Each structure stands twice: as structure tokens, then as C-alpha cells.
Amino acid sequence: MFLRFGICLILFIFLNQHVTASYKSYDGYKILEVPFKHKIAKRYVQNIDKHFGFMPDFLGENWKKEEAHFFIEKDQVAKVGDALKFSNISFNLRDVDSKMFTFSRKRRDLANSPISITDINTRYLSYDEQIQFLNNLASQFPNLVKLQNLGNSYEGRPITAVRLGDDGTNKPIVWIDAGIHAREWISYNAALYFIWTILNDPNYRQLLQNVQVNVVPNTNPDGYEYSRTTERMWRKTRSRFTSSKCAGTDGNRNYPFFWGNEGVSHSTCSEIYCGTRAASEPEVLALTNAIMREERRIKAYVSLHSYGQEILYPWGHTKNSHPSDVQDLIRVGKMMATAIQNLHGTQYNVMNSGDGLYPAAGASDDWAKSRGIKYSFTMELSPSDDYTGFILPEDRIFQVNRETFQALTTLVRVVSQEFANRTTTSTTRISAKFQRTRGFGSGK
Numbered sequence: 369m370f371l372r373f374g375i376c377l378i379l380f381i382f383l384n385q386h387v388t389a390s391y392k393s394y395d396g397y398k399i400l401e402v403p404f405k406h407k408i409a410k411r412y413v414q415n416i417d418k419h420f421g422f423m424p425d426f427l428g429e430n431w432k433k434e435e436a437h438f439f440i441e442k443d444q445v446a447k448v449g450d451a452l453k454f455s456n457i458s459f460n461l462r463d464v465d466s467k468m469f470t471f472s473r474k475r476r477d478l479a480n481s482p483i484s485i486t487d488i489n490t491r492y493l494s495y496d497e498q499i500q501f502l503n504n505l506a507s508q509f510p511n512l513v514k515l516q517n518l519g520n521s522y523e524g525r526p527i528t529a530v531r532l533g534d535d536g537t538n539k540p541i542v543w544i545d546a547g548i549h550a551r552e553w554i555s556y557n558a559a560l561y562f563i564w565t566i567l568n569d570p571n572y573r574q575l576l577q578n579v580q581v582n583v584v585p586n587t588n589p590d591g592y593e594y595s596r597t598t599e600r601m602w603r604k605t606r607s608r609f610t611s612s613k614c615a616g617t618d619g620n621r622n623y624p625f626f627w628g629n630e631g632v633s634h635s636t637c638s639e640i641y642c643g644t645r646a647a648s649e650p651e652v653l654a655l656t657n658a659i660m661r662e663e664r665r666i667k668a669y670v671s672l673h674s675y676g677q678e679i680l681y682p683w684g685h686t687k688n689s690h691p692s693d694v695q696d697l698i699r700v701g702k703m704m705a706t707a708i709q710n711l712h713g714t715q716y717n718v719m720n721s722g723d724g725l726y727p728a729a730g731a732s733d734d735w736a737k738s739r740g741i742k743y744s745f746t747m748e749l750s751p752s753d754d755y756t757g758f759i760l761p762e763d764r765i766f767q768v769n770r771e772t773f774q775a776l777t778t779l780v781r782v783v784s785q786e787f788a789n790r791t792t793t794s795t796t797r798i799s800a801k802f803q804r805t806r807g808f809g810s811g812k
């Protein structure tokens with residue numbers, strides 16, 4: 369009896385250690401906060417790679433405090449502090465709570481009941497659980513949901529699009545995707561919550577009759593699983609290169625529009641490595657091909673990211689450059705921000721992607737806009753501060769899900785008002801004319 373208990377105890381300790389040991393430790397890492405209100409500090413931050421001799425991992429900026437956040441590796445902390453002191457730049461190197469970067473998977477892995485909306489609102493799911501959730505919805509709502517495999521990730525995981533309200537007509541489409549950056553976990557939940565709610569709340573039936581919504585809730589499944597199991601702060605895809613010890617490409621620098629131009633790195637070890645060529649990543653290729661197949665019908669594109677509480681509009685590949693209809697983008701972006709604020713007062717900043725600290729070429733929102741998709745945005749979801757950053761606590765998931773839903777349905781409504789029942793393709797024109805002559809109503 370005691371022997372058996374002893375063996376069990378040893379096994380338990382071993383398994384536990386195995387889980388902890390396989391997860392990357394961020395002991396000694398620091399978060400660097402640099403206020404950039406003053407011009408000199410801002411210029412310094414914008415050229416930080418030249419001052420440091422390397423580009424640190426840029427986490428985001430707090431637009432309220434005008435403060436930039438970077439994640440500094442243990443071995444670089446002293447060097448970074450010296451460089452900042454030497455240039456008289458005020459800064460704060462903050463300790464990170466390394467416990468935040470571990471993730472208890474035991475409880476979750478043991479659970480085998482079907483994934484419910486409570487799960488989506490209270491915890492981060494594995495990729496397999498996300499797919500299970502989508503399959504359940506597809507069988508529950510066969511007339512409203514079609515699942516489409518857009519292609520496979522580098523490691524062979526299917527990238528699934530959820531086509532909501534696809535009735536075979538040529539009605540306008542809103543495209544929403546999430547999680548091209550693996551560590552931005554909240555984006556996956558926000559996309560899944562959107563899918564569940566728009567299906568389960570009958571108030572949105574009419575909207576889905578006017579507009580089709582294609583949601584890709586996990587555009588980087590390899591990176592996400594790696595972030596869940598090995599390195600919490602993993603951002604990129606998981607492509608491997610024979611010539612490098614480093615893996616992965618920044619999917620949001622890999623889109624084929626001004627690819628490789630500005631705000632990217634050509635070094636495989638960088639967090640903003642743009643890949644060997646435009647759309648080199650199978651994930652990005654699958655997404656761009658899928659969008660191009662229907663691009664004349666797609667009237668809005670939103671890519672969900674975190675963190676920062678920002679609604680960003682193109683162009684982002686360079687500074688001080690806007691599309692000719694920028695006022696429309698600002699107007700609709702502000703409507704989305706107001707919808708969020710009306711819920712709990714959370715403030716989102718509507719701004720141009722290129723006007724932040726770093727322009728970035730090869731991002732998906734720029735590419736979507738270049739393909740003629742009118743309302744193209746990137747949303748940086750909550751929080752705005754670097755204390756929780758990408759590690760949004762699970763008890764805050766529900767609120768962010770609800771806020772994101774408000775913004776996204778606002779956009780779907782705009783598309784419905786501006787584009788539904790309009791002639792988008794020649795097929796629609798013929799069918800609308802056909803309906804009119806037969807005396808049928810519109811909005812089939």
C-alpha cells in the first residue's frame with residue numbers, strides 16, 4: 369500500500385516537474401518602460417536598435433501615458449540600463465512576475481466535457497478545444513455555419529474559417545481573423561465569443577441575412593500551441609530554417625504589400641522577422657488566397673491582436689501616409705470605439721498604424737486595404753498597460769469578449785447599411801434584376 373502510494377507520489381512529482389521544466393522560465397527578464405512625451409525621448413525610442421546595438425522585443429505602447437514597453441532578456445538588462453543612463457533617458461526596468469508566464473494545463477487537460485461558452489469566457493483553450501467548439505456549433509446551426517479549411521499550417525494544423533450566414537448569395541462579407549501573433553491569447557477567445565454570440569442571439573439573425581461574416585479564429589495554430597506548451601511569449605509562426613537555429617516568421621510582416629520595406633528584420637532570430645519572401649508562411653498564403661477568392665465581396669477586414677486598446681487603420685507600412693478615404697475609416701473606427709466605451713467605459717484610441725512609434729510593412733490590414741477592402745482595421749485588444757500585457761488574467765476574458773463583440777457588430781452593421789442589397793458583382797446584378805421582374809423582395 370505504502371509502496372504503491374510512494375510510486376504514485378514519485379510519478380506525480382516527476383510529471384509535475386516535466387510540465388514545469390518544459391516551460392521556458394523568464395526569471396531575470398525585465399519590462400523596460402520608456403516615457404516618450406518629450407521629443408528627445410521619442411527620437412531615442414524610435415532609434416532604440418541603434419542605441420542598444422539590437423532591436424529589443426517591442427511589446428506595445430501605452431497611448432494614454434505615452435510610454436513604450438519592451439521585453440528585455442536577462443543577459444541584456446545591464447547593457448540596456450547603461451545605454452539609457454548614458455543618453456540621459458528616463459526609464460524604468462520593472463521586474464516581471466515569472467509565475468505569470470507559467471500556465472497550469474493539468475486541470476484543463478483532464479476536462480473532457482464539451483467546450484461551452486463559459487469556457488470561452490473564463491479560460492484559454494487549446495487549439496483542439498477551439499476546433500471542437502467550432503464543430504459543435506456547426507452541427508448545432510447547420511443552416512448558419514459552414515466550416516472551411518483554408519489550408520494547413522507549417523506543422524500541418526488546419527486553418528479553419530467559419531462562414532456565418534453563407535447562403536450562396538453574393539451578399540457583402542466582413543472578414544475577421546485572430547491570433548497571427550501567438551502570445552496574444554485574448555484574440556482567440558474574442559473571435560470565438562463573437563461566433564457563438566452572433567449565432568445564439570436571435571437579434572442578429574437579420575444582420576446575418578444581409579451580411580456574411582467569415583471568421584478565422586486561429587490563424588497561427590502552431591505558434592499558439594508553442595506559446596501554450598513551451599514559451600509563453602512566443603509571437604511568430606513555427607517555420608524552421610536549415611540555415612538558422614531560430615524558428616518562426618512574424619506573420620504580420622509577411623503579407624505581400626511593401627513586404628520587407630520598413631519596420632521589419634531580415635534576421636531569422638528577430639521577433640519581427642519578415643520571412644524569406646512575401647507570403648512565405650503557409651498560414652499567410654492560405655489567408656491571402658482565401659481573401660482574394662472573394663475580395664470583391666469583402667467590405668471590411670479586422671485582424672484581432674493585443675495589447676494596447678487601439679483601433680488602427682492603414683497605411684502602416686510608412687509614416688504620414690493615408691488612403692484617400694481615410695475619413696471613412698476614422699468615422700467607422702470611432703463608431704467601433706464608442707460602442708466599446710458604452711459598455712463599461714473602456715477607452716480605445718483610433719489611430720493610423722504608421723503614426724505609432726514604428727511603421728511596419730507587410731501587415732495584414734495594409735494588404736487587405738490594398739486589395740480594395742474598404743474598412744480595414746487592426747484591433748489591439750485590452751489591456752493598455754504592460755502589467756498584464758499579453759497575459760490577460762482569465763477573470764478579465766469575459767469583459768474583453770463583450771467589448772470586442774460590440775465593436776465588431778458595429779462594423780457588420782455599417783457594412784449592412786452601406787453595402788447590403790447593392791450590386792457587388794455581375795451575378796448579384798442579374799439576380800437582383802431577376803428578382804425585381806418577378807416581384808420578389810430583395811435581400812435573399
Ligand SMILES: [Zn+2]
Pocket residue numbers: 549552673674
Ligand atoms: Zn499582434
